[in-house]
């Protein structure tokens with residue numbers, strides 16, 4: 001029979017071994033927060049701060065935990081987790097336990113979320129443990145992106161009406177998540193934010209947060225690698241009532257970020273919170289995202305925003321000039337609407353530059369002026385693709401700083417990014433192999449040739465790699 005003090009001693013001994021086998025950052029992140037609470041009949045119970053923490057330990061460190069525990073307590077050793085879960089008012093507040101060595105997550109997943117708000121150490125900004133007090137979160141919404149300013153048309157009918165239904169009962173409809181997808185400048189951000197604004201209007205106490213996927217990823221990377229406060233990050237996101245994540249396709253290839261978002265998604269969904277996601281493609285067409293995430297994106301409603309028809313384009317322009325208190329002749333608005341038809345942002349841009357011209361140069365708002373401007377606009381949007389631009393897009397895609405392409409390193413991810421940049425420079429610009437080499441990492445022409453061959457070969461043999469290259473190609477062509 002063990003004494004109460006034994007559990008601490010046993011855990012200390014385990015930690016000594018674990019410390020020698022994991023990186024210092026991992027040790028600090030994943031083992032220091034663990035509290036040994038009980039040792040009974042060879043069963044050691046450890047308390048962990050969140051379900052995500054438990055799942056992460058089970059996925060990443062189960063072997064080392066099993067080995068060390070058996071070394072300390074013998075072959076019959078068992079581990080139980082006491083998992084602290086956010087207080088959401090659903091039940092009594094006891095932390096629940098999960099038995100090792102089940103490795104069967106359903107036990108945890110099917111459990112109604114239990115409750116315990118525990119704050120042992122002060123939490124740094126910007127993340128605060130929920131349940132201690134109601135959070136005051138700035139929803140990061142643009143007040144202009146409301147429903148009143150969002151013109152209805154057949155291009156957005158389904159998504160808009162689902163959005164209105166959701167804002168009246170967030171988390172309580174079948175549209176969870178609401179997945180809004182479509183091409184650039186078709187109103188995904190506007191509509192997603194309009195839902196957030198309406199929820200805030202109807203339910204001011206609800207915590208609403210808009211975040212785009214790139215910002216989420218940066219926050220995650222900072223929390224994980226720089227500040228070592230991944231738990232605070234997860235707790236913060238798990239406290240949101242309506243989470244709006246814009247441009248989820250940006251998660252492609254970012255596995256750790258996807259993993260964190262997966263846990264946040266599960267937690268919010270299970271606890272009846274609303275998720276709104278936007279993307280440039282339908283879930284079925286998204287590349288580079290894990291299957292388990294994609295399948296969840298299909299749980300609710302996927303609604304596409306398509307290119308607006310002529311009437312809707314005119315109505316959007318009319319609303320805009322009306323809101324700005326400006327009078328523009330109908331034939332001018334119709335002329336703009338009939339010439340710019342693929343992107344609402346460009347439609348608005350044309351109107352704005354025409355108004356600016358007219359104010360600055362005292363020109364009349366006429367169809368001739370509109371025609372001049374549109375001609376210029378169309379010319380100026382066709383930029384040449386340059387080697388610098390290719391390097392920038394490739395680095396952004398892989399989340400790498402631009403300088404690494406010139407770094408003397410054999411790190412696989414960097415070598416591969418450099419090769420892809422060389423490959424596109426060869427196929428999309430007229431530059432010679434030696435110019436490409438000198439501009440990308442100061443290499444010779446043979447290196448560039450080798451890079452092009454490698455990329456071609458890999459595209460034939462590695463599906464995932466091909467998807468990445470095709471994604472980058474789309475970005476390059478689309479933005480040019």
Ligand SMILES: Nc1ncnc2c1ncn2[C@@H]1O[C@H](COP(=O)(O)OP(=O)(O)OP(=O)(O)O)[C@@H](O)[C@H]1O
Pocket residue numbers: 145149150151152156182183184185186187188189190191280316344345348
């Ligand atoms: N139905 C609409 N009614 C009024 N304005 C709209 C409508 N749809 C889009 N807009 C306007 O068009 C512009 C572009 O919209 P938004 O930024 O939401 O597009 P997006 O689909 O998120 O684009 P991207 O994928 O490039 O981020 C915004 O100024 C928005 O207000």
